[in-house]
Amino acid sequence: MKLRGKVWIFGDNIDTDVIIPARYLNTSDESELAKHCMEDVDPEFTHKITKGDIIVAGYNFGSGSSREHAPIAIKASGISCVIAKSFARIFYRSSFNMGLPIFESEDAVNGIKEGDEIEVDADTGTIKNIISGAIYHSNPIPEFMQELIAAGGLFNYAKKIIKS
Amino acid sequence: MGMTISQKILAKKSGKEFVTPGEIILADVDLAFANDVTAPIAIKFIEELGVDLFNEDKVALIPDHFTPNKDIKSANQCKIMRDFVKKVNLDNYWETGEVGIEHALLPEQGYIKPGMLIVGADSHTCTHGALGAFACGMGSTDLGFAFATGKSWFRVPESIKFIYSGKRNRWVGGKDLILYTIGKIGVAGALYKSMEFTGDTISLLPVEDRLTMCNMAIEAGGKNGIIAADDIAFEYLRNHNVKDGDWDVLLSDEDAEYSDIIEIDTSNIEPQVAFPHLPENSKGLSEIKEDIKIDQAFIGSCTNGRISDLRVAAEVLKGKKVAKYVRLIIIPATVDIYKQALSEGLFDIFLSAGAAISTPTCGPCLGGYMGVLADNEVAISSSNRNFVGRMGSPKSFVYLANPAVVAASAIAGKIAGPDEVML
Ligand code: SF4
Numbered sequence: 001m002k003l004r005g006k007v008w009i010f011g012d013n014i015d016t017d018v019i020i021p022a023r024y025l026n027t028s029d030e031s032e033l034a035k036h037c038m039e040d041v042d043p044e045f046t047h048k049i050t051k052g053d054i055i056v057a058g059y060n061f062g063s064g065s066s067r068e069h070a071p072i073a074i075k076a077s078g079i080s081c082v083i084a085k086s087f088a089r090i091f092y093r094s095s096f097n098m099g100l101p102i103f104e105s106e107d108a109v110n111g112i113k114e115g116d117e118i119e120v121d122a123d124t125g126t127i128k129n130i131i132s133g134a135i136y137h138s139n140p141i142p143e144f145m146q147e148l149i150a151a152g153g154l155f156n157y158a159k160k161i162i163k164s
Numbered sequence: 165m166g167m168t169i170s171q172k173i174l175a176k177k178s179g180k181e182f183v184t185p186g187e188i189i190l191a192d193v194d195l196a197f198a199n200d201v202t203a204p205i206a207i208k209f210i211e212e213l214g215v216d217l218f219n220e221d222k223v224a225l226i227p228d229h230f231t232p233n234k235d236i237k238s239a240n241q242c243k244i245m246r247d248f249v250k251k252v253n254l255d256n257y258w259e260t261g262e263v264g265i266e267h268a269l270l271p272e273q274g275y276i277k278p279g280m281l282i283v284g285a286d287s288h289t290c291t292h293g294a295l296g297a298f299a300c301g302m303g304s305t306d307l308g309f310a311f312a313t314g315k316s317w318f319r320v321p322e323s324i325k326f327i328y329s330g331k332r333n334r335w336v337g338g339k340d341l342i343l344y345t346i347g348k349i350g351v352a353g354a355l356y357k358s359m360e361f362t363g364d365t366i367s368l369l370p371v372e373d374r375l376t377m378c379n380m381a382i383e384a385g386g387k388n389g390i391i392a393a394d395d396i397a398f399e400y401l402r403n404h405n406v407k408d409g410d411w412d413v414l415l416s417d418e419d420a421e422y423s424d425i426i427e428i429d430t431s432n433i434e435p436q437v438a439f440p441h442l443p444e445n446s447k448g449l450s451e452i453k454e455d456i457k458i459d460q461a462f463i464g465s466c467t468n469g470r471i472s473d474l475r476v477a478a479e480v481l482k483g484k485k486v487a488k489y490v491r492l493i494i495i496p497a498t499v500d501i502y503k504q505a506l507s508e509g510l511f512d513i514f515l516s517a518g519a520a521i522s523t524p525t526c527g528p529c530l531g532g533y534m535g536v537l538a539d540n541e542v543a544i545s546s547s548n549r550n551f552v553g554r555m556g557s558p559k560s561f562v563y564l565a566n567p568a569v570v571a572a573s574a575i576a577g578k579i580a581g582p583d584e585v586m587l
Contacts, residue, residue: 089387096188097309142190155305155308
């Protein structure tokens with residue numbers, strides 16, 4: 001699985017309240033949630049991005065509440081993956097469970113700038129900056145997890161492996 | 165390069181020779197459990213998929229948080245669980261009258277064995293690492309997946325090795341060792357990581373104290389706490405419904421990689437008290453200079469509600485009276501503990517001291533019921549969390565300590581050590 005897109009940079013400790021403010025938690029409709037993704041740090045965010053774009057952030061991305069709405073909002077907004085220096089533990093699990101691929105890499109986050117175009121190879125964990133040519137490394141996403149992401153998350157993946 | 169016990173268990177259960185920290189694996193679980201708060205969502209997962217449990221012997225449902233039902237909402241949650249249990253005819257379910265707090269009940273009933281991979285929809289699932297298992301808490305959806313498939317995915321954690329050496333001081337138990345440790349590394353000091361407890365202090369430490377230590381790994385941000393199984397663990401297992409040798413003992417290799425090694429001299433540790441509102445605010449008793457008056461004292465929970473905890477509390481309370489206007493609430497964590505305490509005469513001591521004793525439940529630990537705090541009230545508790553509002557009003561204050569200190573404080577009416585009241 002290869003993911004390619006333009007980079008949007010965020011800082012440290014981006015919490016789930018910023019990713020999807022609590023005032024929108026009265027729905028679990030994905031397209032509704034997508035409209036308000038990152039609204040409290042960048043109200044224009046969802047208008048600026050194109051499908052496939054990538055969020056690159058600092059330490060402790062997704063801290064705060066355990067709401068699964070946060071990775072759902074990011075995924076539904078069209079973001080293809082998130083690269084951060086580190087993720088909060090519950091967000092880490094929820095992202096994969098909701099089918100949003102995420103990667104940890106300090107070097108990549110330090111080296112990539114807003115607006116860069118990058119390509120992430122999930123099989124090898126390689127992150128390539130198309131603009132500068134720089135290469136960074138993260139953990140690869142194993143095959144079963146790629147299947148889980150492709151199925152759209154844990155629930156659909158359970159369906160799939162039970163049938164097989 | 166060698167592996168830690170945690171790595172070895174995860175490798176084995178995912179059919180690999182070796183796993184590296186940071187790697188994501190899919191592994192077979194040996195036990196998956198949930199409680200009355202978390203089970204309904206996991207059950208919904210199974211029912212919407214229209215599948216059976218992957219293996220009924222490896223699933224347990226434990227209604228411990230709000231039982232006996234505290235209100236209509238919790239009664240309905242429990243009913244979802246009970247209806248499901250009846251439908252699938254699940255053996256590993258305990259009704260009010262037999263149920264205990266999940267993390268006390270499972271080891272006591274022989275469900276936890278060295279080498280197992282255990283997942284629970286409760287953050288204190290890490291308790292079970294005390295018997296050499298890899299046990300980790302996760303969300304209800306994750307548990308639903310485990311119920312349906314028998315599998316769960318993990319990011320292999322890095323490990324921190326804690327080496328405790330030296331003799332324990334009087335009144336110092338597993339609770340004090342772990343509060344001291346959290347005070348040292350902070351509530352995020354072991355984030356994501358496996359906390360491996362070792363050293364000559366640990367090799368002499370009774371299993372009940374080990375359970376208390378691993379229980380609070382999560383309070384340092386840890387993914388799991390783990391102690392290699394040894395003769396003390398085997399003895400405990402034999403006495404708790406496990407067939408001799410029915411376990412898989414894995415030990416960390418000499419050349420295993422640790423992200424950090426922390427050495428702690430146990431002989432410097434005195435009974436600890438964690439101040440509001442974080443478990444990391446721990447201080448030794450002698451460092452507390454001010455008088456801290458209390459309104460309530462609680463002995464119970466999955467941290468310190470076991471028989472050894474009740475015995476030590478009774479030792480302090482014997483022939484004494486709880487201070488005027490102080491409520492002392494004692495909750496044995498399981499029915500077996502309850503019976504044992506009763507037969508040893510501990511209840512006579514508690515009742516004569518003026519304590520209230522309840523049937524097993526989580527109750528006040530999470531501000532559920534059976535002792536909720538009012539505005540501006542102060543409690544000392546043998547449980548594991550003192551966050552804002554954890555035991556009731558967001559304006560209340562919770563101090564954490566071992567059962568002996570809680571009992572002594574109940575007598576003194578203010579935070580006090582056992583030696584101060586046992587003159
Ligand atoms: S006793 Fe407290 S910490 Fe333990 S399982 Fe119950 S609510 Fe959670």
